[in-house]
Amino acid sequence: MGIRCDQLMGLNEWASDFIKGELVLVWVEEVTRVYPDGRREKIEPRPIYQSSIKKEESGEFYLGMFDNTYPLHKYTFPDGRIYFEVLQVERWSSGPVHFLALQDENRNWIPESLWTEEDIAAA
Numbered sequence: 001m002g003i004r005c006d007q008l009m010g011l012n013e014w015a016s017d018f019i020k021g022e023l024v025l026v027w028v029e030e031v032t033r034v035y036p037d038g039r040r041e042k043i044e045p046r047p048i049y050q051s052s053i054k055k056e057e058s059g060e061f062y063l064g065m066f067d068n069t070y071p072l073h074k075y076t077f078p079d080g081r082i083y084f085e086v087l088q089v090e091r092w093s094s095g096p097v098h099f100l101a102l103q104d105e106n107r108n109w110i111p112e113s114l115w116t117e118e119d120i121a122a123a
Contacts, residue, residue, distance in 0.1 A: 004095040006064035009123055011085065011100050015113035018102070019075045019083065021053030052078050062087040065095050072100070081105070088115055097123050 011019070031043040058074035072085040081104070088101035099120060102113035 004065060006068060006070075006095055007093065007097040007123075008070070009097055009099045009115070011102070012113060012115050012119070015100075015102050015110070018110075018113070019053055019055070021051035021077070023049040024052045026050045058084055060084075060086075062090075062098060064098070070098070075102075083110065089120060091120055091123060093123060099123075 010016070025047055027048050029046045029048055031046075033041045033043065035041070054076040055073050056076075057071045060072045061069040062072060063069055072087070074085075075083045077083075083102045083104055084107075085100045086103050086109075088099045091097045091099070099115045101115065102110040104110060
């Protein structure tokens with residue numbers, strides 16, 4: 001007998017690439033180590049990069065087995081465009097398999113982000 005559990009397929013490959021953004025420098029970290037004998041050592045400054053696309057929880061969730069809830073995310077692009085993760089479909093295979101896709105601010109589906117029937121059937 002198999003284990004029943006939630007299976008997150010998440011976003012398809014196109015959508016995952018779309019929301020990656022570009023890495024941008026957000027700060028430079030400077031560290032000084034202070035040893036017990038009072039000695040100080042400066043560590044080489046280290047640049048810290050993050051995506052140009054801001055990812056945050058949207059306040060919406062989808063429900064899994066055993067009443068588990070999973071947050072959906074909102075992606076804000078540098079030009080102000082906003083996209084939301086949405087549960088496209090849920091299929092059963094030893095538990096729910098969750099397929100996510102993207103919608104724009106007006107809640108229109110982004111066609112390239114939709115899972116195909118073939119991909120869903122193969123999961």
